[in-house]
Amino acid sequence: VSRKFITLLTDFGEQDPYVAIMKGVIYQIVKDVTIIDITHSIPPGDIAKAGFILKESFSYFPKGTIHVCVVDPGVGTQRKPVLVLSRNYFFVAPDNGLIWPAIKKEAEYKVYVLDRPKFFLPKVSNTFHGRDIFAPVAAHLANGVNPEEIGSASQDELQKVLLPEPIITGDCIIGKILHVDRFGNLITNIPFQLLEAHIRSETIKVEICGQTIHGIKRTFQDADLGEPLAYVGSFGYLEIGINMGSAFNLLIKHQEGMEEIIVKVSGFNANNS
């Protein structure tokens, strides 16, 4: 496969030159590559959030794309820098769990520990391996160097970040919110497949923060202006949004402990009950 594409996913923000420096390092090594920013707005050190974003986006890129992921609160410690080759993609990242949700989806993979300084910058800092290790490794990979040459094959298990799974009981599903997007839409961890038989069913009830939403809508405009609605989002999960508004602002903003918020879906198979 072609290795013409490199993506970057970090918590570096866009105000500092960190991301640009990584790109400069890459282009010093490989001229003919296209770099795509996934996002640099991961909250500082939020490995689980980065893992979710990577999992939902990596497979939209051409096969052979090199995904460079640097959310790395343990930079400079014993956590290992790794290169993972899956069926279709390369992942270059600290082994801290970030890439696990994506790797798991890919099923087959090989792990290489990045332990060969000839593929790093000559001087490696203790605080910016994005620049000193991950960018140059990705560039050498894009240049066609074999994974076997770049790192040492490893049989060790990868670190794992596990995104919360929904809990299914007899008559309801208990889910959580994985992500709030720019529109204030709430992306839950309840996959479409669990709901599939019930789409458009007016018998479904979604409860969150004391509000009850009835039925699954097809589009935003199927709800009244300002009215919360539940729908199947573009990542394939149940989402909660507001037609021309922000569900986050209405439902969540003033709550404490985002991680504690529960989404309860009930009313399934009402025709059978």
Place this chain on the structure above:
Amino acid sequence: VSRKFITLLTDFGEQDPYVAIMKGVIYQIVKDVTIIDITHSIPPGDIAKAGFILKESFSYFPKGTIHVCVVDPGVGTQRKPVLVLSRNYFFVAPDNGLIWPAIKKEAEYKVYVLDRPKFFLPKVSNTFHGRDIFAPVAAHLANGVNPEEIGSASQDELQKVLLPEPIITGDCIIGKILHVDRFGNLITNIPFQLLEAHIRSETIKVEICGQTIHGIKRTFQDADLGEPLAYVGSFGYLEIGINMGSAFNLLIKHQEGMEEIIVKVSGFNANNS
């Protein structure tokens, strides 16, 4: 003309992977294309703002550029996805008025309704046509597929968003603010041509929010530090700014109803009066 360039203009922000996913979809279909972000910071659903930004920027790109515009509050409803071919550019967008201000400037154009799923992703969601329809269509276009093949020629009128026009009375012009930029400069809808004969005339008076500004300045530094000034902005409209400060913060921030704010220009042809 070459179709090597694709621009993206959306309200997706940069924290979520939506924009990156569109780029991945494009690069899966066409490898040799350059993608340029116009902006992704359009306020959610603000079609008129997107229309203004597109109108002021599209013509700076090489002829043949494919402008992909996704501010799409009606996604999944009956609003039509379209491809519009103007004299110099392609526009790929929902037909909700967004592209109208740009198209109007181009004068000649042909409309194609995007109704051929073979140019979409295999599965089309109800909430993310940027990924499922607009990105792949733009990519096929960049690959050289003819507009006639991609969509069905349509004689229907495009939806229109009309930006407010200034009102000219005998002795003054009444304008509005179209945009506030990062510097807090206020971009009005009063075009340069209306003022051209009067540039640098100290007889011109600009009134806004209870403040009166005398004369049109050439540069920011022609005004004292912190002093509001009127000048001809880079888009060709009258603008109001502050030398080393924010006109928005000084004049507008504490007002209600941005859309209601009026800019009154008088003192024209004072030599004739």
Place this chain on the structure above:
Amino acid sequence: VSRKFITLLTDFGEQDPYVAIMKGVIYQIVKDVTIIDITHSIPPGDIAKAGFILKESFSYFPKGTIHVCVVDPGVGTQRKPVLVLSRNYFFVAPDNGLIWPAIKKEAEYKVYVLDRPKFFLPKVSNTFHGRDIFAPVAAHLANGVNPEEIGSASQDELQKVLLPEPIITGDCIIGKILHVDRFGNLITNIPFQLLEAHIRSETIKVEICGQTIHGIKRTFQDADLGEPLAYVGSFGYLEIGINMGSAFNLLIKHQEGMEEIIVKVSGFNANNS
């Protein structure tokens, strides 16, 4: 050297189309160039901040890269637009001091005043030379036009912005904060070399805003969670950060006058005292 890369460093933000318009202008003139954003989030008009960011990032790019820097509060006044050719790079910018910290590092350089309108856009505004002068000049340069042809060689001294230097007394170093990054890390102006002999020495004391930090740590995780630490940052300066937290929020946020904050380092050569 190859001139295939252009970087952009501005205070234009990402909400407006200014940056995209510069890119469009460049691509109209040169098709085969890669444009990299260093950052567009420089505080409006902050020449010193831009000078610092440029100085710390320019040399990570391939030789021959054209660095276009537009933080230009004096746009339209007598300040000169210049092209500077250093040993390894091109710089295209207003001559207002912005590029000086980078140029100084490069040591050798030639200055060309941009006074030849045939390399500008046909119409030059008084408020957006990024679009009208700097972008097209960079593009012509990328196309291989010689600096001698693009501008007039000048013997005048460049304007200088001087970043504050640390003050060394007998038993301590007095420094300042040059930059706060996205993580809230405080980047001081005290270079690594001054401290080199003392790294990991527990006798070093760093005082800031009434807090005293003992010793220099190697990585963030060498400090307890939430505890301030001093370390050598990736730009080679002493930095102050917090393991999984923001030093800015803890130490600085509520202080007035960022520029007045002093970092005092003492305890050197304790073994000799």
